[in-house]
Amino acid sequence: MESYHLRRGQVYAPCGQPEDAVTRYVRIVRPGGKRVRIADAATGRREREVDVNRLHEFPTRNGVERRTGYALVETREWLWDLTDRALRQYPYTVSSTTIGQDVHRGGCVRLEPQPAVEAVRILVATLEAAAWTVEPTTLYPDELRVRFQGQSRCPSMYVAPGDGRQYCTRWRGHADEHQDDLTLYQWEDNAPQPPAWWVPGQRLPGTPASV
Ligand SMILES: [Zn+2]
Structure with a gap:
């Protein structure tokens, strides 16, 4: 299977969190090199750089759960x-x-x-x-x-x-x-249809406000 580890936009969760903690997911803003730029996944805020070694492809290592860094999650x-x-x-x-x-x-x-x-x-x-x-x-x-x-x-x-x-x-x-x-x-071409439940005249998601 193709690996999406360390690709732009991929989402990671902190390792070693308490069970009841709210997960603060991060996403990769700029991959490449020893330093990887990440931000909060839900908002894109709090951009910062982390060492590439802190980003893991799997949450476990040799069968043991990792306690530090971030692990790739399923999108x-x-x-x-x-x-x-x-x-x-x-x-x-x-x-x-x-x-x-x-x-x-x-x-x-x-x-x-x-x-x-x-x-x-x-x-x-x-x-x-x-x-x-x-x-x-x-x-x-x-x-x-x-x-x-x-x-x-x-x-x-x-x-x-x-x-x-x-x-x-x-x-x-x-x-x-x-x-x-x-x-x-x-x-062949097939154009998106406005959903039946969409209020007529309301801007559809993904369309500019001026349309
Ligand atoms: Zn197309």
Whole structure:
């Protein structure tokens, strides 16, 4: 499996935390070299540099839990934690996420029970604070396409029958067919549809305020 350790945007959790502590996840802002620039994952604030040796690919070493530094976490888990906290006071949970480890590829999230604008707003604000781009998907009215810093990339996705999802990895507004560089699958254009539960006239996530 491909390693995402020490890549930009990847999320890490502090090692050796007490069980009941609130995890303060960090993300990599600038990788490379002996010093790695990190920031709080949820807000992008508190940028600082750490020695590369403090960032671990796995939370254990020789079967023993690490007590210092930070360990790479599953992007999916971090996103669940982030959105669960945001929605804690509300009767909604995020369900059926399909989020891979590659933050730039991202995935999509769905709210349960019936999505409401209130919950979607909270979700969008939370994800945008974490520098994730949120958009309606091209497939399902109650799903949101989410990925890290995705403003410049095409939002189109596609599900082949009996197959996984394909996410277009080309630039936004490209003229040729959509292509997923991971699966090399190509498909025809399909424009994002505003979700049915979205208030008419409201700015859709991912669109400029002037539109
Ligand atoms: Zn595309």
